[in-house]
Amino acid sequence: MTNGNGKRKVALGLSTVLVSSIVLSACSSENSAAGNSGSGEQQAGSLKIEIFDRGNAPAGLTASDNFLTNYVKENFGKASNINVEFVPIPRSEEVTKLNVLMASGTDVPDIVFTYDSGTFNKYAEQGGLTDLAPLLQEYGQNLTKFLGEDTLRYGQYDGVQFSIPAKRSTVGKYASFIRQDWLDKLGLPVPVTTDELYNTLTAFKTKDPGGTGGKVIPLGMTIAAAQYDSLVWSFIKPVSEQERFELTQNLSSRDYPVLLPGFKDAIQYLNKLYNEGLISKDFALDENKETLTQNIGNGLVGAFSDDNDAIFYPDGTYDILSKNNPNAVLTAIDPYTNSEGKTAKPVSAPNGMYIMIPKSSKHAVEAIKYLDWMASEDHLQYIQNGIEGEHYKLEDGVPVSIPDMSEESANKLMGGGDIGIIANGRIFESQEKNNEAFVKSFRTKYQEIVAKALEISNTNPIEQVYTSRPIEAESKYGTTLAEKVKQLMVKSIMVSPGEFDATYESMMKDYMSSGGQAILDERKAAYSEQK
Structure with a gap:
């Protein structure tokens, strides 16, 4: 798994x-x-x-x-x-x-x-x-x-x-990252609010601290959720429990705030960033984030959001950046503040x-x-971690993989994640131990920033809305509507500011007639049932 x-x-x-x-x-x-x-x-x-x-x-x-x-x-x-x-x-x-x-x-x-x-x-x-x-x-x-x-x-x-x-x-999903060496070069502090981040992105564009020759991408963006979700949810306004239940649309097992108040504001803000040249121009074509990964690795990107662990794996994004630019340093940040001043972001169920x-x-x-x-006993731990001394050593009760184990030993661990099916990730007697094990599964040089990214991903969590019965309309229309949301975002973000309202309203009308209204109606009925 x-x-x-x-x-x-x-x-x-x-x-x-x-x-x-x-x-x-x-x-x-x-x-x-x-x-x-x-x-x-x-x-x-x-x-x-x-x-x-x-x-x-x-x-x-x-x-x-x-x-x-x-x-x-x-x-x-x-x-x-x-x-x-x-x-x-x-x-x-x-x-x-x-x-x-x-x-x-x-x-x-x-x-x-x-x-x-x-x-x-x-x-x-x-x-x-x-x-x-x-x-x-x-x-x-x-x-x-x-x-x-x-x-x-x-x-x-x-x-x-x-x-x-x-x-x-752990249920945490997303963190954001910024080029600390660029901040240092410009004498800027780490941004801790949306407005501060905007000012920093503007400085990255105008002053090009990375010396990209005009190729700078202040905020890396794709049409994948990990890049935009934290930003979008930060614009969602406080609502009642009933409104949150009824207006949420769960598509392909993920909550979408498309009907919640503030969603249009989020898309309009992305439209502003796009038209000012502050986000990736090709974001709409980069759902697999291949271009973003390449641009980060080549030192063109100033800030971006991602899954809390995505960039730290061997031969991954941070390794590529360090290889191409040994002086590059990333810092984990949590800048997207909502109307209450909180850096709220969605977490997994x-x-x-x-x-x-x-x-x-x-x-x-x-x-x-x-x-x-x-x-029972230590069977799951054995399946996930193998044999102490051969596959791992204990540090404060947490198994830490032995990096230079033989090929024969490594082969013994094959399939552990797919056999230990009762757990997604390594689970111990406390959440603190779970988090420690998560951090220590990465190489020592990244553990400090991984710990910060994990903390950020669990800060001010927006939990998924629980429904006691499936919403049939979501099963029926979910796949289609997930694509409709992408289309709405792409077209609304990429138009000129003067065309935004008309484009957004047209796309929203199409969304609602393609199943969005059916989900809304069913969730309203389901709320009274669940209560």
């Missing part, structure tokens, strides 16, 4: 045939009733577990046959007299392959999972999943304690516990992937026992 910040979503796209097959296979299986009841009648001795196949296994190893899968088979399977089998599914085709398996009703693993909330909701809606509440109560005490109620509720559909949500080690047991499974008890085993 990837870090919680790292967040890939796959559109659902279930065909009518597949949906019908899921229902038929779930409802016609009389054996599954006993299998899911937690009674002694359930067949024992076998358990099939989905595992992502990323196509990067070292020679001689596979996603389903390696050191850690053998650890599970030996320490859980053999010890419990259960034959464990890992079923590889290509990561790039996970939803498509899972749909086929779920439709078969016979070949589907006993434990399956997805990051896509729409896929989970559809399976639950169509009756394809096991009610896990009684199984958790009887066999999942360790698992329940590990996850906690705040995480578990994200696995409910209409109040029924149809999935086990993985727990995130506390859950990661959705772990499910198909209704057709005859081994639901074994499945919960396996997940509970993972949450």
Whole structure:
């Protein structure tokens, strides 16, 4: 699995045939009733577990046959007299392959999972999943304690516990960064408000402290959320709980403030920055941020926002910048202030992937026992970190990877993130330890700025709006509307200031008629239900 910040979503796209097959296979299986009841009648001795196949296994190893899968088979399977089998599914085709398996009703693993909330909701809606509440109560005490109620509720559909949500080690997403050496050259302080940042960006453009020969990009920008979300949400005005619930639009598992008061102001501010030459001219073509990464590495960018960990990986953005300009220094900043003077920014929900047991499974008890085993003693820590002295050393109780381990040792850790499915990231007895482990997973030279970026990403958090039932219109229109938001932003930001209002209103009208109004209407109805 990837870090919680790292967040890939796959559109659902279930065909009518597949949906019908899921229902038929779930409802016609009389054996599954006993299998899911937690009674002694359930067949024992076998358990099939989905595992992502990323196509990067070292020679001689596979996603389903390696050191850690053998650890599970030996320490859980053999010890419990259960034959464990890992079923590889290509990561790039996970939803498509899972749909086929779920439709078969016979070949589907006993434990399956997805990051896509729409896929989970559809399976639950169509009756394809096991009610896990009684199984958790009887066999999942360790698992329940590990996850906690705040995480578990994200696995409910209409109040029924149809999935086990993985727990995130940290929910922080975004931080911003600025060229400290440019500030020093101009004698400027680190900006701590939106206005101060604007003045700094203007100075970067007019004085070109990086000596770019007129190629300076004061604020790096793309059409990906990590670059604009902190700025946009800082313009959102305070609203009541009811307004926040009703006016939020959750598209592709992310809250969008497109209907909240202040969103238009945010886009108009970006229009101002664009027309003054303060943000990347090609931002609309750079959703994968390839151009931004290149421009930062080449020393052209003065400031930018990103996922809190994105730039610090080996051979990543900061490494490239340092290689091209050894004197370049980045500082983590938190400059986007809202009307209350707070640097509010969105964070992730506390859950990661959705772990499910198909209704057709005859081994639901074994499945919960396996997940509970993972949450007990030090099994999850072993799966995530390996062997002390060979793979890591302890520093204040936190495992720190040994950088010069042998290739043979490194191969033993293959698939740890994809086997330790109950956690997104390394989880310890406290959030402080989680954060410390996050920081220490990076090279020593970056740990100080990583710690600051992590702190920023969790400062004044805007939590996702929780809905006790899925909003059907969001599942129906979410993918289309997410694209509509991008179109609205691009066209409204790139027009001249005099054309902004007409362009924005036209794009908003198109957005609302393409499903935005349907979501708004349903969320208004859902608010009274949830209350």
